[in-house]
Amino acid sequence: MNPILLLSLLFGLTIGQSLPRCAPAEYTIHVEKRECAYCLAINTTICAGFCMTRDSNGKKLLPRSALSQDVCTYKDVVYRTVLIPGCQRHAVPYYSYPVAMSCKFGKCNTDYSDCIQEMGSTNYCTKPQKPHSW
Template identity: 75%
Template sequence: MNPAIFLSFTLIFALTLRHSMSFCVPVEYVIHVEKRECAYCLAINTTICEGFCMTRDSNVKKLLPRSALTQEVCTYEDVVYRSMLIPGCQHHAASYYSYPVAMSCKCGKCDTDYSDCVQEASSTGYCTAPQKLYNL
């Protein structure tokens, strides 16, 4: 086989495999919103981006440019923001809460302007006030 053709097939296969091995999709998630000035904790069902993105660990890190060492994360491709009124708030309290809804996801650089780029999720999935559930 011609080396150029073999190289082309190998490159196409690698690019196809890279995208097929990435499992970065919107998943259901519950956000708990609680404010001292409000009588209720609001549990909002929404979607966030979650999943596995192909990464690489180069053995020759010192020889490659810094841009080649960037690891990709599962992040938003298309996102919309919705607002909810938290019930039972005092009149002076800011009673609206805006939250993201992932419409589609992609593997890419984590942008700290709109994403939390932490490795572990925080354990704040609870309410201390009575709960009100809101479904999308």
């Protein structure tokens, strides 16, 4: 192999490992409703990755807006709706969920994003599970 090509390849791999990544990632959501007999396992994509951040030494001198950090968030998103099987007549059997088409680094908008690192609840089914199929 050509030494210049080898060095270029090694350099690219090294730089690629150190750059922040923010991209759609596969994720499984488990959805169930009290009025429905089954839980659905839905495969979707979410935005995931780490952003370059920096900690300012002048926190007390800067306005709060200057201290916010970028997160990996949705750039383009579509919503899909599924029917949860086995629901009682009075229940709404539909569930809508986001599918990340592309992602970006940006400010976290709490109107439509969860901006915490830890998940609040475990993602599992308590009822019999049915895989979602298109």
